[in-house]
Amino acid sequence: MLKIKEKIPVGILGATGSVGQKFVELLQDHPWFRITALAASERSEGKLYRHAVNWFQKTPLAPRIGIMPVSACLPKLPCRIVFSGLDAEIAGPVEKSFAKAGYVVISNAKNHRMEEDVPLLIPEVNPEHLVLIEKQGSRGKLITNPNCSTIGLAMALKPLQDAFGLEKVSVVTLQALSGAGYPGVSSLDIIDNVIPYIGGEEEKIQIETLKILGSCKDGKVDFADIIVSAQCNRVAVIDGHSESVAVKLKQRCKKEDMIAAWREFRAEPQKLALPSAPDMPLMYFDEAAYPQPKLHRDLGGGMTVSIGRLRDCSVLDYKFTVLSHNTIRGAAGCAILNAELLVKKGYLDEH
Numbered sequence: 344m345l346k347i348k349e350k351i352p353v354g355i356l357g358a359t360g361s362v363g364q365k366f367v368e369l370l371q372d373h374p375w376f377r378i379t380a381l382a383a384s385e386r387s388e389g390k391l392y393r394h395a396v397n398w399f400q401k402t403p404l405a406p407r408i409g410i411m412p413v414s415a416c417l418p419k420l421p422c423r424i425v426f427s428g429l430d431a432e433i434a435g436p437v438e439k440s441f442a443k444a445g446y447v448v449i450s451n452a453k454n455h456r457m458e459e460d461v462p463l464l465i466p467e468v469n470p471e472h473l474v475l476i477e478k479q480g481s482r483g484k485l486i487t488n489p490n491c492s493t494i495g496l497a498m499a500l501k502p503l504q505d506a507f508g509l510e511k512v513s514v515v516t517l518q519a520l521s522g523a524g525y526p527g528v529s530s531l532d533i534i535d536n537v538i539p540y541i542g543g544e545e546e547k548i549q550i551e552t553l554k555i556l557g558s559c560k561d562g563k564v565d566f567a568d569i570i571v572s573a574q575c576n577r578v579a580v581i582d583g584h585s586e587s588v589a590v591k592l593k594q595r596c597k598k599e600d601m602i603a604a605w606r607e608f609r610a611e612p613q614k615l616a617l618p619s620a621p622d623m624p625l626m627y628f629d630e631a632a633y634p635q636p637k638l639h640r641d642l643g644g645g646m647t648v649s650i651g652r653l654r655d656c657s658v659l660d661y662k663f664t665v666l667s668h669n670t671i672r673g674a675a676g677c678a679i680l681n682a683e684l685l686v687k688k689g690y691l692d693e694h
């Protein structure tokens with residue numbers, strides 16, 4: 344652990360929201376980073392953080408953070424890295440203004456994900472895409488996290504793509520309430536109910552998966568040649584997105600080979616021993632009724648993606664279930680892991 348004055352100062356945009364709070368929870372005792380700025384909308388601006396936020400995380404809010412004032416989202420915050428949990432309505436120009444001013448911005452919003460020179464990064468899946476930032480003209484840099492359901496899906500698909508190749512993927516999601524932000528979906532809408540529509544989500548999963556699993560050549564991503572079809576549902580689970588996945592592989596294989604590919608999967612964050620990297624990025628369960636959100640979402644500090652129920656599929660080749668913690672692996676935790684990779688690869692030294 345670094346001494347406090349040696350830690351890299353970081354700020355959080357949208358610090359009061361569902362993802363923003365998760366950033367605060369994960370960063371308040373981080374070995375490399377120290378929270379030095381919190382920012383949100385004008386509704387929160389000027390208030391002490393503990394008065395502006397409705398804190399609903401399990402870890403108590405550190406007193407030092409609670410008494411920090413909430414700033415406006417303007418590029419004059421006292422930090423080097425900015426983690427963004429901003430609403431997509433305003434994330435676009437705000438994040439760009441920070442990158443232009445020289446900050447390293449790590450975003451959870453959808454706005455810049457598909458830009459050619461912006462990495463859509465999952466450190467276990469496509470760390471080589473980080474080179475895209477060298478093409479960015481701004482003084483600072485902009486890196487994005489994929490959509491929360493896409494992250495769990497892409498992590499489960501990566502070892503299959505590497506070992507057997509992928510032709511077609513069909514996914515049906517059962518997405519948690521915290522994915523809709525705070526206060527999110529009204530209780531009258533979701534208790535005793537399933538909502539079979541999440542605006543824009545299916546399109547994001549279908550296109551982002553192809554960019555993430557694409558290959559990076561000469562500073563450009565060649566999108567993966569896979570057909571992906573997604574159907575998304577909101578369910579009455581607080582945290583943890585479940586996904587029922589079916590795949591058609593390029594090369595026929597046995598179920599044991601797929602399970603071995605998941606169980607043996609280790610990647611760059613594990614090799615580099617990054618602080619937020621789980622020992623096991625993927626955990627395959629043999630139990631018939633696993634994985635379940637209530638039981639498995641917090642595995643590996645919320646960074647392990649759980650897989651189970653592998654069986655034959657009569658339409659495609661095989662089907663299985665994936666579970667990932669949407670605000671940790673699917674948002675704040677993945678963004679922090681992105682920042683750790685950036686630091687370890689020396690990208691912060693150059694500026």
Ligand SMILES: NC(=O)c1ccc[n+]([C@@H]2O[C@H](COP(=O)([O-])OP(=O)(O)OC[C@H]3O[C@@H](n4cnc5c(N)ncnc54)[C@H](OP(=O)(O)O)[C@@H]3O)[C@@H](O)[C@H]2O)c1
Pocket residue numbers: 356357358359360361362363382383384385386387388416427428429430431433434451452453489490491521522523524525526669670673674
């Ligand atoms: N929730 C998830 O699981 C998840 C996963 C992956 C990605 N994402 C993405 O992450 C982002 C945040 O999602 P969320 O679920 O945390 O949303 P949220 O709970 O609604 O939080 C939104 C945050 O943005 C701030 N904000 C809203 N309008 C603003 C403005 N005009 N100026 C400055 N700040 C403003 C809010 O501040 P106030 O409190 O002051 O209003 C709040 O801090 C979204 O782009 C979302 O798509 C979410």
